[in-house]
Amino acid sequence: MKAGVSFLSDSRIVSRALDRFRRRAVRRDGPVVSQPPIENLIRDLDLEGYARRGGLTGRGLARFLDRYLDSCTWLHHPGYMAHQVAAPHSSGALASLVDGFTNNAMAIYEMGPPAAAIEFWVLNWMIAKVGWVPMPYPREAGPALLHAGGVLTHGGSLANLTALLAARSRVAPDAWDRGTPPDLALLVPSESHYSIARAAGILGLGSAAVTPLETDAAGRVIPDRVRGAIRRVRESGRRPMALVANACSTALGLFDRLREIGAACREEGVWLHVDGAHGASALLSEGTRALLDGVELADSLVWDAHKLMRTPTLCAAVLVRDARDLDGAFKQEASYLFHDKAQPGVDFIHRTVECTKSGLGLRFFAVLAALGEQGLAAYVERQFGLAREAHRWISGLPDFECPAAPQANILCFRLSAASDEAQIAARDALISEGSFHLSTAEVGGRRYLRASFMSPETTMDDVRRMIERVRRAAGGA
Numbered sequence: 001m002k003a004g005v006s007f008l009s010d011s012r013i014v015s016r017a018l019d020r021f022r023r024r025a026v027r028r029d030g031p032v033v034s035q036p037p038i039e040n041l042i043r044d045l046d047l048e049g050y051a052r053r054g055g056l057t058g059r060g061l062a063r064f065l066d067r068y069l070d071s072c073t074w075l076h077h078p079g080y081m082a083h084q085v086a087a088p089h090s091s092g093a094l095a096s097l098v099d100g101f102t103n104n105a106m107a108i109y110e111m112g113p114p115a116a117a118i119e120f121w122v123l124n125w126m127i128a129k130v131g132w133v134p135m136p137y138p139r140e141a142g143p144a145l146l147h148a149g150g151v152l153t154h155g156g157s158l159a160n161l162t163a164l165l166a167a168r169s170r171v172a173p174d175a176w177d178r179g180t181p182p183d184l185a186l187l188v189p190s191e192s193h194y195s196i197a198r199a200a201g202i203l204g205l206g207s208a209a210v211t212p213l214e215t216d217a218a219g220r221v222i223p224d225r226v227r228g229a230i231r232r233v234r235e236s237g238r239r240p241m242a243l244v245a246n247a248c249s250t251a252l253g254l255f256d257r258l259r260e261i262g263a264a265c266r267e268e269g270v271w272l273h274v275d276g277a278h279g280a281s282a283l284l285s286e287g288t289r290a291l292l293d294g295v296e297l298a299d300s301l302v303w304d305a306h307k308l309m310r311t312p313t314l315c316a317a318v319l320v321r322d323a324r325d326l327d328g329a330f331k332q333e334a335s336y337l338f339h340d341k342a343q344p345g346v347d348f349i350h351r352t353v354e355c356t357k358s359g360l361g362l363r364f365f366a367v368l369a370a371l372g373e374q375g376l377a378a379y380v381e382r383q384f385g386l387a388r389e390a391h392r393w394i395s396g397l398p399d400f401e402c403p404a405a406p407q408a409n410i411l412c413f414r415l416s417a418a419s420d421e422a423q424i425a426a427r428d429a430l431i432s433e434g435s436f437h438l439s440t441a442e443v444g445g446r447r448y449l450r451a452s453f454m455s456p457e458t459t460m461d462d463v464r465r466m467i468e469r470v471r472r473a474a475g476g477a
């Protein structure tokens, strides 16, 4: 009974603190980012004391939260433009609380029927956006019905690994038992996220198996060169395991031309993996969907909800056009989990690296159900539109340059006359004053400042102020 009372009063304390935190962030009433020394944080949060005596509740909890939130990176702040992490919608955050408390580790149906049902529904919702055949309910599944499949994972990196594992099982079905054959090659554009190279390492392909695809100056795959690249791999006595395309790339946010690349892969019988961790959310809006034109030709797609769909970290989807490819990716014996059983739902455990798995679908579904598809689509359009407008304005300034026109909500720029070190120093200065949080990226061997417009509160006025701060930090004004 007492525990219930403190849960109710403590959750009021937590929600009040978080509501204030969000309102302060939106009003810019505090630094967007602050990085106190780690030893100060450990001391100020009294970690030792609480660990020894317990009792983090009531007023103590309120004080602790104030200190904690003050030093957080404020993703709802209009000056937040750094990494591709959502400024989460409050409904998604509440869903994380529900998931945390119910703790339904739903990779097997009996450990969380509603969480599993939501994951199944969310996957089918995404599959429909791609244009593939959705998964039937288990009792309707006929053996002959070819349909797509998927699973939600804790992050896009794990999703990329899972997709490439499925690709390996198609090309080398006995790799699970005999190990990864030494003749497999993975064709990858240089601008791919590092999790692709990591997946190649984890799969035992070796970095020598990662074969670069020809790209233009902005790092986009040149579709006309894809067939030649595949043939050269074959002529060298190797088998292409998969070809990776970006939708969109991490540094510049540019989309590869999926229809032409997909047609080449189909013709050559090569698995096309589309890394849409960031950009697949463009499928939500008629205005941006064309960026992924041809995505249905892919064999696998990764799509993160915790990037462009306002969902708290983490919720990533790995989707495959043919569910059998994912079902064949893992082969495991675990008599206490994997056995024939009559059940009215589905298990996901045979499709994922993870055994204990959070109810990830609930986090995203809560946001979708709060904003509706139209609301989410409007958010994506707004953020992409802001990047376009910022580009128009910044590329017109005499002292700045941009390496490419943005296609998503990511924009790179630099002070033309300043060195690479000066770009990094400008970012550091903005972080120290707590006004704006930018990241940086190397493009064509030069260091650029990089803005990822994630906060729905960021406007062109913020962009103008940010540029002014960059100028001042570099001593240019």
Ligand SMILES: Cc1ncc(COP(=O)(O)O)c(C=O)c1O
Binding pocket: 084, 154, 155, 156, 157, 158, 160, 193, 195, 248, 249, 250, 275, 276, 277, 278, 304, 314, 316
């Ligand atoms: C294109 C791309 N793929 C994969 C990832 C990795 O996703 P996660 O951070 O969810 O592991 C990222 C992260 O920024 C990305 O931009």
